[in-house]
Amino acid sequence: MSDGPITATHDVLLVGGGGAGLRAAIAIAETNARLDVAVVSKVYPMRSHTVSAEGGAAGVFAADDSLDEHAYDTISGSDWLADQDAVEAFVQEAPRELLQLEHWGCPWSRQPDGHIAVRAFGGMKKMRTWFAADKTGFHMLHTLFQRSLKYDEVTRYDEWFVTRLLVDDGRVHGVVAIDLISGRIEAIAAKAVVLCTGGCGKVFPFTTNANINTGDGLALGYRAGAPLKDMEMVQYHPTGLPFTGILITEATRAEGGYLVNKDGYRYLQDYDLGQPSPTPVLRSMELGPRDRLSQAFVHEVEKGRTTDSPYGPVVHLDLRHLGEKLIEAKLPMVRELCLQYERIDPVTELIPVRPVVHYMMGGVHTDIDGATPLAGLYAAGETACVSINGSNRLGSNSLPECLVFGARAGRVAAEYASTASGPPAVIVDQARDEIRRLERDLLSGEPGTERVADLREQMQTTMEESAGIYRNGPAMTKGADVLGELQQRVRRVRVADPSRAFNTELVAALEVANMLDVAECMLQSGLQREESRGAHQRTDFPARDDERFLTHLLVHRNADGTARVERLPVTITRWPPGERKYGR
Amino acid sequence: MPDTIRLRVSRYRPETDPTPHWQDYDVPLRRDWTILDGLNHIKNQLDTTLSFRWSCRMGICGSCGMTVDGEPLLTCGTFLSDYAPGPIRVEPLNNFPVIRDLVVDITDFITKLPRVKPWIIRDDELSLDDGEYLQTPEQLDAYKQFSMCINCMLCYSACPVYGLDPCFIGPAAVALAERYDLDSRDQGTKERIEFLVEPDGVYGCTLVGECTRACPKQVDPAAAIQRYKIKAAKASVLAFLLPRGAR
Ligand SMILES: Cc1cc2nc3c(=O)[nH]c(=O)nc-3n(C[C@H](O)[C@H](O)[C@H](O)COP(=O)(O)OP(=O)(O)OC[C@H]3O[C@@H](n4cnc5c(N)ncnc54)[C@H](O)[C@@H]3O)c2cc1C
Ligand code: SF4
Numbered sequence: 001m002s003d004g005p006i007t008a009t010h011d012v013l014l015v016g017g018g019g020a021g022l023r024a025a026i027a028i029a030e031t032n033a034r035l036d037v038a039v040v041s042k043v044y045p046m047r048s049h050t051v052s053a054e055g056g057a058a059g060v061f062a063a064d065d066s067l068d069e070h071a072y073d074t075i076s077g078s079d080w081l082a083d084q085d086a087v088e089a090f091v092q093e094a095p096r097e098l099l100q101l102e103h104w105g106c107p108w109s110r111q112p113d114g115h116i117a118v119r120a121f122g123g124m125k126k127m128r129t130w131f132a133a134d135k136t137g138f139h140m141l142h143t144l145f146q147r148s149l150k151y152d153e154v155t156r157y158d159e160w161f162v163t164r165l166l167v168d169d170g171r172v173h174g175v176v177a178i179d180l181i182s183g184r185i186e187a188i189a190a191k192a193v194v195l196c197t198g199g200c201g202k203v204f205p206f207t208t209n210a211n212i213n214t215g216d217g218l219a220l221g222y223r224a225g226a227p228l229k230d231m232e233m234v235q236y237h238p239t240g241l242p243f244t245g246i247l248i249t250e251a252t253r254a255e256g257g258y259l260v261n262k263d264g265y266r267y268l269q270d271y272d273l274g275q276p277s278p279t280p281v282l283r284s285m286e287l288g289p290r291d292r293l294s295q296a297f298v299h300e301v302e303k304g305r306t307t308d309s310p311y312g313p314v315v316h317l318d319l320r321h322l323g324e325k326l327i328e329a330k331l332p333m334v335r336e337l338c339l340q341y342e343r344i345d346p347v348t349e350l351i352p353v354r355p356v357v358h359y360m361m362g363g364v365h366t367d368i369d370g371a372t373p374l375a376g377l378y379a380a381g382e383t384a385c386v387s388i389n390g391s392n393r394l395g396s397n398s399l400p401e402c403l404v405f406g407a408r409a410g411r412v413a414a415e416y417a418s419t420a421s422g423p424p425a426v427i428v429d430q431a432r433d434e435i436r437r438l439e440r441d442l443l444s445g446e447p448g449t450e451r452v453a454d455l456r457e458q459m460q461t462t463m464e465e466s467a468g469i470y471r472n473g474p475a476m477t478k479g480a481d482v483l484g485e486l487q488q489r490v491r492r493v494r495v496a497d498p499s500r501a502f503n504t505e506l507v508a509a510l511e512v513a514n515m516l517d518v519a520e521c522m523l524q525s526g527l528q529r530e531e532s533r534g535a536h537q538r539t540d541f542p543a544r545d546d547e548r549f550l551t552h553l554l555v556h557r558n559a560d561g562t563a564r565v566e567r568l569p570v571t572i573t574r575w576p577p578g579e580r581k582y583g584r
Numbered sequence: 585m586p587d588t589i590r591l592r593v594s595r596y597r598p599e600t601d602p603t604p605h606w607q608d609y610d611v612p613l614r615r616d617w618t619i620l621d622g623l624n625h626i627k628n629q630l631d632t633t634l635s636f637r638w639s640c641r642m643g644i645c646g647s648c649g650m651t652v653d654g655e656p657l658l659t660c661g662t663f664l665s666d667y668a669p670g671p672i673r674v675e676p677l678n679n680f681p682v683i684r685d686l687v688v689d690i691t692d693f694i695t696k697l698p699r700v701k702p703w704i705i706r707d708d709e710l711s712l713d714d715g716e717y718l719q720t721p722e723q724l725d726a727y728k729q730f731s732m733c734i735n736c737m738l739c740y741s742a743c744p745v746y747g748l749d750p751c752f753i754g755p756a757a758v759a760l761a762e763r764y765d766l767d768s769r770d771q772g773t774k775e776r777i778e779f780l781v782e783p784d785g786v787y788g789c790t791l792v793g794e795c796t797r798a799c800p801k802q803v804d805p806a807a808a809i810q811r812y813k814i815k816a817a818k819a820s821v822l823a824f825l826l827p828r829g830a831r
């Protein structure tokens with residue numbers, strides 16, 4: 001099938017070369033060396049957002065720890081919305097995956113005797129977070145990338161942007177993508193496609209996420225017919241730097257940092273998170289879960305106990321008592337970032353912080369092996385919702401999730417691809433349609449009227465106003481109306497840049513269209529969930545309601561482009577829903 | 585402080601421009617704005633056709649390297665106010681083909697990377713059931729510095745040798761080879777040396793040290809090259825002294 005728009009064919013094609021994508025690629029290469037694997041990524045793989053992860057990766061390791069305890073922390077942290085079979089598989093396989101990375105060369109921090117060191121993390125009752133100083137994601141990603149270079153059977157499409165999945169009769173057969181350097185638009189056929197496209201923090205104005213986190217995979221899957229699950233569950237991280245949104249890792253608090261309000265008071269003690277102690281206590285105070293800490297911040301603002309900054313109210317993170325030696329050894333990047341971006345030294349000064357959009361618990365609905373309801377389509381990493389995170393992810397569970405479910409999805413996709421037949425002829429027409437759409441609508445020089453930056457900014461403000469740390473029905477309805485208008489306007493988006501070479505305006509236009517679909521799903525799902533659970537706090541429905549909402553919400557796309565929300569039961573195996581207790 | 589600063593940006597579109605040319609933009613001069621914030625202001629408000637790479641805006645993804653007033657820098661970590669009153673010249677990285685505006689082609693580096701075999705090589709692999717390879721904090725420290733490279737290409741941009749001879753493997757790739765060589769879990773030095781003593785390997789380097797000065801992550805690639813030269817010299821002497829297989 002070398003003629004027409006299809007320029008290449010692979011057995012398995014991974015969209016995304018971050019932690020999940022590269023782990024999947026290696027898993028496939030190691031499962032069946034005869035399979036032809038391709039990684040398509042809009043940035044060079046080692047630039048993927050996994051590179052920014054700081055704090056660490058959880059996996060039971062210490063003798064006093066157990067898989068059940070990791071499972072319980074994860075499930076209670078999720079406010080019982082996680083699927084417990086998935087969590088059990090996750091906690092079981094995480095340590096082995098982290099160990100595998102050790103064998104591949106990841107420079108994990110060590111104990112003096114040479115064994116792996118683990119640290120505390122928010123919401124975790126035991127020390128089980130592996131770390132590579134505070135550059136864990138950076139080291140994991142480079143280790144995976146360098147290891148992947150060993151396998152000749154992995155073909156890479158670096159700096160190719162996927163715009164569409166090719167689907168026929170409920171089966172996925174490949175993608176259309178733009179080679180950013182040349183601007184050529186091509187179709188790549190594949191028997192199986194795995195979406196590993198990461199998060200979508202850029203839907204909001206203030207986020208720890210990188211510029212590339214625009215939820216492309218969510219939009220690709222959704223438009224192809226795969227439902228999105230629990231999209232209302234958006235995690236705010238309690239400690240981002242004002243203005244930039246750069247993350248100050250939870251590891252600062254695991255090492256003993258305090259959160260204080262404008263009176264120097266450790267305010268978390270007022271929010272049912274335990275009593276302050278000079279040294280960190282697991283699952284207590286500063287080591288409570290992220291949803292509860294971010295909510296406490298909002299109450300501090302209401303009480304007038306925060307400090308004003310040019311970028312809104314802030315509280316402070318105090319690391320001074322930890323001393324220079326510990327900060328340099330375990331939190332060097334935090335110091336580097338504070339010095340560079342805030343011009344303050346955490347050894348002697350307080351760090352101003354505020355909650356900031358960080359992570360999407362929701363994503364493309366998959367089963368425990370990463371399979372979506374569409375044949376031939378899989379998803380893993382932040383873009384997928386298996387779900388082990390439910391309504392609130394625990395810090396340091398995401399990196400191992402990328403490994404565990406990246407490997408699982410890779411293996412299952414490989415198995416499927418080794419028996420599946422090649423693509424049917426109809427996808428050639430689909431590919432032609434997509435190429436025509438891109439060329440006619442976006443690159444023909446026909447002047448659109450809507451500026452990308454305006455659309456993006458209005459979407460972001462709308463989302464901040466309607467889907468913040470606290471939400472309510474009327475605000476979400478209003479937000480959904482604005483998004484509806486933006487959906488109309490994005491059809492007239494203007495790409496003034498006529499050049500084919502590295503056209504970043506074209507990319508930004510496609511990304512904003514993707515983000516609008518994602519944002520819409522968040523609000524539609526959020527409107528349906530009339531309760532407060534984890535990250536989804538509704539002032540009009542302030543209590544958790546297990547009777548009606550111990551259930552996932554799946555957003556499907558109707559033929560006319562509107563969203564339809566359905567329910568899917570949560571899998572409970574051994575841990576019946578209970579109260580979330582922290583610090584007591 | 586004046587409220588704007590001028591960015592003099594190198595523009596190049598392969599379809600229409602025979603050569604790069606300058607274009608001036610005035611951007612707000614704010615205390616916490618970086619060069620990258622200035623470029624994004626241009627992209628969002630003044631001229632949507634300007635192309636440049638960026639992603640993490642926190643100095644870790646390695647995308648945003650450019651030449652600022654003649655010096656290779658990460659633009660997300662370089663502040664406008666440090667250049668007041670301006671103007672500030674912003675150009676693509678040196679020593680790479682320019683694709684478009686501030687975007688350069690680094691394919692050469694990407695294809696060179698696998699040649700230094702940047703992965704753990706062992707004669708006997710430990711099974712996962714046997715747990716981790718032990719590595720003391722001191723053993724970790726031995727290679728840690730060389731593992732900090734973010735592939736930002738500032739060192740290649742600063743390297744006069746790479747500028748003259750693009751076949752030269754270059755600073756970051758040698759640093760990476762050294763990173764694995766020094767890792768107590770690795771036994772692959774011999775395989776890496778074979779490639780690095782070839783003409784395109786470490787010998788191209790004249791040890792001017794520009795790479796180390798340019799590196800934003802204190803990787804010190806010049807030291808890696810130096811160490812490799814010594815190692816390679818020893819290895820070639822050894823190879824000479826050892827008995828030959830076939831006579
Ligand atoms: C600042 C920060 C710190 C964090 N710290 C931690 C931590 O300490 N511990 C933890 O467990 N988790 C942490 N997380 C979360 C964790 O890092 C992420 O959830 C995880 O790395 C996501 O990995 P991924 O492989 O799913 O996606 P990514 O690493 O984001 O990769 C996405 C890939 O998809 C590609 N892609 C996207 N769209 C397209 C397209 N249209 N066409 C082609 N390619 C495309 C991109 O190029 C990229 O290669 C942190 C997150 C942030 C933001
Ligand atoms: S060695 Fe330093 S300058 Fe060179 S690519 Fe690596 S981080 Fe950049």
Ligand code: FES
Nearest residue numbers: 641645646648660
């Ligand atoms: S944008 Fe990532 S290093 Fe500058």
